[in-house]
Amino acid sequence: MSTLATKPSPSQNVRTIEVEHLDIAAKFEKEAEKYNESNPESERLVLNMGPSHPSTHGVLRIVLELDGEIITKAEPDVGFLHRGDEKIAENMTYNQFVPYTDRLDYLAPLANNVAYALAVEKLMGWELPPRGQAIRVICCEIARISAHLLGLGAFAMDCGAMTVFLYTFTEREKLYNLIEMLTGARFTTSYTRVGGMTRDLPADFIPALKKFLQEFPTRIDEIDKLLSRNKIFVDRTKDLGIITKEDAIAYALSGPNLRASGIEHDLRKVHPYCGYEKYDFEVPIGSVGDCYDRYYCRIQEMRESVKILRQVIEKLPSGPICYTDPKNTLPPKEAVLTKMEELIHQFMIVTQGIQAPHGEVYFGAENPKGELGFYICSKGGGVPYRLKIRAPSFVNLSILPKLLPGHMVSDTVAILGSLDFVMGECDR
Amino acid sequence: MSATASEAPLTKPHSAGHKILHTDSAEYLKPLLHEFAESLELRPIFRGEISLYLRDAELIREVSLFLRDKLNYDYLLDISSVDHENEEPRFEIVYEHYSLQTKRHLRLSCRVSEEKSELHTISDIYPTANWHEREIYDMMGIKFIGHPDLRRILMWEGYPHFPLRKEFPLEGLPVHMPDGHFTDAAPMEGGPFVTSTSDFAHEAEPRSRTPH
Amino acid sequence: MSNTGEMSYNSKVEGNVVLTRLDSAINWIRKNSIWPMPMGLACCAIELMAAASSRFDIARFGAEVMRFSPRQADLLIVAGTVTYKMALAVKRIYDQMPDPKWCIAMGACASSGGMYRSYAVLQGIDRLIPVDVYISGCPPRPEALLEGLMRLQRKIEKEHSTLALKQEPALAS
Numbered sequence: 001m002s003t004l005a006t007k008p009s010p011s012q013n014v015r016t017i018e019v020e021h022l023d024i025a026a027k028f029e030k031e032a033e034k035y036n037e038s039n040p041e042s043e044r045l046v047l048n049m050g051p052s053h054p055s056t057h058g059v060l061r062i063v064l065e066l067d068g069e070i071i072t073k074a075e076p077d078v079g080f081l082h083r084g085d086e087k088i089a090e091n092m093t094y095n096q097f098v099p100y101t102d103r104l105d106y107l108a109p110l111a112n113n114v115a116y117a118l119a120v121e122k123l124m125g126w127e128l129p130p131r132g133q134a135i136r137v138i139c140c141e142i143a144r145i146s147a148h149l150l151g152l153g154a155f156a157m158d159c160g161a162m163t164v165f166l167y168t169f170t171e172r173e174k175l176y177n178l179i180e181m182l183t184g185a186r187f188t189t190s191y192t193r194v195g196g197m198t199r200d201l202p203a204d205f206i207p208a209l210k211k212f213l214q215e216f217p218t219r220i221d222e223i224d225k226l227l228s229r230n231k232i233f234v235d236r237t238k239d240l241g242i243i244t245k246e247d248a249i250a251y252a253l254s255g256p257n258l259r260a261s262g263i264e265h266d267l268r269k270v271h272p273y274c275g276y277e278k279y280d281f282e283v284p285i286g287s288v289g290d291c292y293d294r295y296y297c298r299i300q301e302m303r304e305s306v307k308i309l310r311q312v313i314e315k316l317p318s319g320p321i322c323y324t325d326p327k328n329t330l331p332p333k334e335a336v337l338t339k340m341e342e343l344i345h346q347f348m349i350v351t352q353g354i355q356a357p358h359g360e361v362y363f364g365a366e367n368p369k370g371e372l373g374f375y376i377c378s379k380g381g382g383v384p385y386r387l388k389i390r391a392p393s394f395v396n397l398s399i400l401p402k403l404l405p406g407h408m409v410s411d412t413v414a415i416l417g418s419l420d421f422v423m424g425e426c427d428r
Numbered sequence: 429m430s431a432t433a434s435e436a437p438l439t440k441p442h443s444a445g446h447k448i449l450h451t452d453s454a455e456y457l458k459p460l461l462h463e464f465a466e467s468l469e470l471r472p473i474f475r476g477e478i479s480l481y482l483r484d485a486e487l488i489r490e491v492s493l494f495l496r497d498k499l500n501y502d503y504l505l506d507i508s509s510v511d512h513e514n515e516e517p518r519f520e521i522v523y524e525h526y527s528l529q530t531k532r533h534l535r536l537s538c539r540v541s542e543e544k545s546e547l548h549t550i551s552d553i554y555p556t557a558n559w560h561e562r563e564i565y566d567m568m569g570i571k572f573i574g575h576p577d578l579r580r581i582l583m584w585e586g587y588p589h590f591p592l593r594k595e596f597p598l599e600g601l602p603v604h605m606p607d608g609h610f611t612d613a614a615p616m617e618g619g620p621f622v623t624s625t626s627d628f629a630h631e632a633e634p635r636s637r638t639p640h
Numbered sequence: 641m642s643n644t645g646e647m648s649y650n651s652k653v654e655g656n657v658v659l660t661r662l663d664s665a666i667n668w669i670r671k672n673s674i675w676p677m678p679m680g681l682a683c684c685a686i687e688l689m690a691a692a693s694s695r696f697d698i699a700r701f702g703a704e705v706m707r708f709s710p711r712q713a714d715l716l717i718v719a720g721t722v723t724y725k726m727a728l729a730v731k732r733i734y735d736q737m738p739d740p741k742w743c744i745a746m747g748a749c750a751s752s753g754g755m756y757r758s759y760a761v762l763q764g765i766d767r768l769i770p771v772d773v774y775i776s777g778c779p780p781r782p783e784a785l786l787e788g789l790m791r792l793q794r795k796i797e798k799e800h801s802t803l804a805l806k807q808e809p810a811l812a813s
Contacts (some may be wrong), residue, residue: 051729052679054708059681059726079582080726081682084598084758086567088593090622091598099755106683115703124477150686169693176690187686188778249502249528252556263528270531352623352632359474362524362535364505375508375522381625381632390524395503398559427582511777583760584725591759611724614757 044072049412051080055153057416058423062400066409074404074412076397081427089387093353094120096193097387102188104389105425107150108143108368109189110179115365117192118273121375122363123356124328126195132321133275135197137312139182140274140365141305142158145216146175147368148298148420155295155417156227159236164226171219174212181205195321195329196265206313213306213313220302228296237291241403244289251399254392255370256301257419260286260293267366269392279311291418298420328354353382362390369393369422389428393421456532460494482538485521485547491536492523492550501525501534504550507560509568513594516539519570523550540570549575567592584609660732662802670714670740672702672798674789677713677737679730681720684747684779688719691782701789710736715792716769721749722762734769740804742796744788745771748778 050061059080061107085104089097101116102109106331114136121127128136153168176186182237183189191198207296227233243253257264266283268276284300286293323329330349331342356378364373370392396419404412454470457478461468467487471479482491495501505524512518517539525534540547549572551558561562561572569590572578579585586605589596599614618636626632678688691698698704707713710733722730734743745765750756751774753763765771772795775788 017644051726052708052733058685079580079584080723080729081721082582082723083721083756084591084727084760087596088756088758091622103683106686125475166694169690170695171580173690173693173695186781188683250555252503252505252554265528348576351634360479360522360535361475361477362506362533371505373506373524375506375524377508377510377522379625382623386508386510388506388522390506394559394563395556398556402555500681596759598758608728610725611759612763614753614759614761614763618758619757 026287038087047409049293051077057421060397060416060421060426061375062404062412064404064409064412069410070289071407071409071412074401076400078394078397078423079427081423083428085428086348086387086389089384091198091383093382094356094384095353097384098192099188099190101192103424104391104428105367105369105372105393105422106187109187110139110183110191111143111147111365111367112372113189113192114139114274114365115367115372116158116374117194118365119355119361119363119376120194120354121323123359123361123378124194124325124354125357126323126325128196128274130275130317131200131319132196132323134312135201135321136192136274137276138201138277138309139191140367141309141312142175142178144305145302146172146367148302149175151368151417151420152227152295152298152425154261155414155420156233158413158417159233161227161230161233161286164223164343167219167223167226171216177363178205178208178212181208193322193330195325200321206316209309210313211238213309217303217306220306224299228299234292234418235426236414237295237410239288240407240411241292241418242288243399243403247399247402248289251402252395253370253399255293255366255368256294257370257396258296259283261289262287262298266306267364267371271364273365278315279308281308291414294418294420302426355382356380356384364390367392369420369425372425389425391425391428393423393426397421397426456530457499457534460491463494464491477533477535479535479537482536485540488538489525489548489550489553489616492553495525495534495536496553496632499527501527501532503528504554504556504560505533507557507564509564509570509592511541511568511592511594517544519545519568521547521564521570521639533595545569545573546573548573569593587611654751663800665795666801667797667799670801671793673705674701674703674715674742674792674796675705675707675713676703676715676717677708677710677733678706679716679720679733680716681718681722681726681730682749684750687779687782687785688717688746691785696782696786698786698789701786701793703789709768710734711738713737714741715813716743717743717746717785718743718750718765719746721754721756722765724762725760727762727765727768730765740799740801742772742792743769744773744775744785744792746775746785746788747780748776751776754778782783 044067047066048062051059061077061080063075063077064071085100088100091341098113098116100181101112104112149168149172153165156164179189180186182205183191243261245263247261248258262285264283264285269283281304284297284304286297325353331345335342336346358378358380360377362373362375364371371390372392373390375388375390376384379385403415407415461470464487467482467484469481469483471481482488503526507525508522510520510522512520519540520537521540523536525536547570549561550560559581561575562578564570565572565578566580566582567590580587586609588603589601598620599616600611601609602613621634621636623632623634678685680688690696692704692706714737716734716737718730745751749756750765755759755778773788773792775784777784
């Protein structure tokens with residue numbers, strides 16, 4: 001738990017840094033000056049937003065150039081949470097990287113775990129037994145609901161509706177209870193391994209999930225009622241931040257942001273993984289591509305997720321949850337404790353990792369934020385030679401310089417909220 | 429433009445899932461392979477993915493335009509970069525193309541030597557490539573000719589190293605800039621402990637392998 | 641009030657006068673109205689939000705007034721990974737906070753760099769700003785954050801606030 005530490009005196013442990021040169025405001029003034037020189041007739045104001053700003057959902061910085069209240073130019077600055085995940089991945093075995101995937105999109109860690117495991121399994125050429133796949137679908141859909149809830153709550157709060165945030169967080173706490181029951185942690189789950197999961201569903205998980213699914217649709221309706229026909233909310237989101245079909249494709253948006261623009265593209269439908277083809281669900285698509293459509297797509301997606309979860313529970317097969325490959329997957333614990341060969345085997349797999357073949361694969365999964373892709377270049381052995389993460393938030397944010405100009409400053413907040421990004425994933 | 433909230437986005441029924449297997453990919457890509465016969469090479473299919481290798485990296489714009497306009501690859505998923513240390517040419521740039529119309533995936537890669545470290549931009553063909561190319565410049569130090577705004581994106585402006593190159597250590601190198609920006613090397617306690625490929629256990633077991 | 645031992649009671653002025661040391665009065669006020677500046681950087685920020693919402697309700701400890709302006713805050717909660725690119729911004733925000741101010745390093749990353757031993761991550765925010773309470777966990781549960789907050793309250797209780805007030809001009813220079 002927490003420990004109490006004494007304040008070190010400034011002279012000893014604390015580094016003193018000259019910050020005068022770093023005067024961000026002065027830097028922007030210079031930028032503005034440069035602009036005004038080239039456009040003498042108009043007066044522009046350069047406004048810095050972030051990296052510490054309540055509505056940037058993390059550490060995004062946007063440099064806005066304003067003509068009055070209208071944005072004339074927007075320059076996003078990302079990377080404030082760049083932690084070097086890709087470099088770290090090159091220095092550890094495939095399974096060791098699983099905890100780092102939790103912290104990519106930290107609103108839907110279970111879905112990240114699944115996407116990463118599936119990518120490595122594609123490299124290995126493995127396919128999970130039916131029960132394992134069904135559990136992964138449960139993981140993905142719980143993660144989707146949880147991520148969309150936070151996205152909605154934060155979006156609504158940015159538009160001035162505090163109540164919704166409290167409502168969605170109450171629901172998220174229920175989901176956290178479920179996730180904790182399943183994985184032992186609230187949201188840094190590290191649940192999957194290459195070729196399976198750490199453990200099977202606990203005995204009381206399915207009844208608890210059923211109970212949640214029974215109550216949750218009413219909660220969505222409540223949120224829906226609070227926002228969807230709320231005059232203030234509709235005024236703040238309708239016809240704002242419109243992304244046309246062409247732009248959405250050109251900037252390779254994915255997830256609800258793409259579908260809100262009217263493009264029916266859901267990887268769960270077009271390239272089903274984990275047996276998504278067995279479940280009957282619909283892909284909500286928008287008609288205009290404005291903030292409101294993006295919001296409503298998320299509401300509808302949660303309803304579809306509930307539908308999928310109900311079907312999974314109904315059809316949940318029994319049997320093993322992990323792929324077995326005598327050479328490359330961990331032997332059962334009983335065998336390790338009783339047999340010499342299995343013990344050696346376990347030791348080899350844990351220290352040297354799963355022995356992957358040469359080759360390169362790309363796997364994309366439909367995550368709450370969009371298509372989370374992993375490109376793995378393997379030169380054999382237990383360590384990826386190169387692991388590139390195609391982060392949906394990174395790609396979704398790249399449309400900002402195109403999207404923001406022409407809007408008012410106050411709309412920035414609504415547009416950012418509707419794009420629903422996570423900086424952990426964007427910056428990696 | 430729908431005006432009322434009740435006219436919410438439509439949900440369309442979708443047929444039950446179906447796995448699309450493109451057995452005719454070689455056929456589909458024939459025009460491309462014909463057009464760039466000397467410089468394109470179809471790599472062996474691995475895990476059902478089509479990979480094309482472009483021998484002449486100068487042609488990347490022409491091939492990208494052909495893919496977008498003639499073969500409907502309208503959606504550029506990702507651009508990655510791989511540092512093949514001790515190989516010549518050293519850097520590999522990997523483009524993941526996808527078509528929303530035909531639901532096909534295609535990987536296109538080309539190589540750039542270390543001395544040159546330059547490639548033509550495709551950010552005007554695919555706007556999404558803008559940030560990917562900036563990221564590659566930031567992480568690998570490959571310049572994109574004609575890129576509208578080639579600055580660092582993930583590290584701060586003025587950082588002198590290219591972190592994803594293989595010779596760069598994981599823990600980083602200490603940097604102190606006059607404007608106050610700094611980085612220090614992280615304490616690794618002898619690590620990182622990494623396994624490597626070998627038929628012999630004593631060579632493959634995890635060891636500290638700090639780059640030279 | 642936990643420092644009841646230091647109070648005395650006089651029936652003649654009942655209800656009107658409380659005798660206490662100025663220190664304990666000031667500290668009592670300060671510790672029960674901490675206004676945090678949530679420096680939400682990464683995953684820990686989500687647990688920070690959870691601590692602020694209904695189930696854990698940080699308002700029970702008087703710290704619910706989250707201020708996103710450093711000028712109005714007196715507790716900096718550094719929640720998440722501090723990268724070198726972000727480090728100077730965090731330092732700047734800390735410098736902008738008025739005295740007295742405290743700092744909680746929430747989670748492994750803010751305390752020591754955590755699992756990110758890499759070129760981009762500052763190995764602990766205490767290299768730049770003084771930290772009062774370190775909370776372990778990756779991320780810490782909201783309960784752990786509340787425990788950290790209570791520890792901080794206990795620390796504030798013991799401070800020599802009047803002494804610091806007298807010394808203030810000297811410190812400021």
